[in-house]
């Protein structure tokens with residue numbers, strides 16, 4: 001591995017692809033890029049390992065990618081497809097001497113406490129249980145040498161963050177907006193011309209809380225990222241068909257895809 005590696009653990013929408021009981025062409029496709037577990041990203045930089053969200057497929061994703069270490073978890077929001085694998089984080093806690101740092105909005109942390117009360121309880125002294133170290137974040141913070149900025153976006157009624165990850169030593173920036181309908185001009189300005197943009201492109205038809213492919217394309221062109229990857233896709237999207245229609249700097253992500261930027 002080079003100094004930095006970003007792995008798409010999952011690139012699917014909340015039900016995943018294939019969808020249970022569906023016999024559409026994409027769900028029956030033999031193209032492995034059309035199999036999408038729930039969206040999540042793994043960031044490795046030098047000795048730092050950051051997991052973005054802990055969805056219901058976390059166990060399978062971690063085994064597939066042979067992830068043995070997570071130093072922190074950053075949460076976009078509290079929808080079930082981003083938090084349901086919370087208890088799988090136990091396996092990463094067993095190897096640590098200190099609780100596992102979790103970074104999330106105050107709302108999302110509150111929801112995690114409601115959903116997994118035993119983990120946050122003062123009585124959580126059991127060996128083997130997840131040991132969280134919660135941090136409510138509303139503005140830029142640093143984890144090791146990575147600067148991380150939560151950026152609020154519109155995504156239905158649930159408060160949701162996109163994140164800007166900046167690697168100052170490398171002059172490299174990644175924007176991760178897995179669940180978004182739109183964002184303010186201020187947020188868009190903060191991620192203008194990022195090196196890598198990862199953005200929600202749910203499907204072709206309009207959706208109240210996610211970008212369509214057309215909206216994601218317009219958004220990506222406005223941001224002028226060097227490279228853009230679409231994620232959080234549904235079974236309406238056939239990888240090969242859509243990829244063939246996209247401009248050269250815009251790609252569909254797929255599960256297991258690794259990006260190892262050439263750093264200068």
Ligand SMILES: [Zn+2]
Pocket residue numbers: 013014039079081082178179232
């Ligand atoms: Zn989602």
Ligand SMILES: [Zn+2]
Pocket residue numbers: 018019022023024025026027028235
């Ligand atoms: Zn289907």
Ligand SMILES: [Zn+2]
Pocket residue numbers: 077079155179
């Ligand atoms: Zn969501």
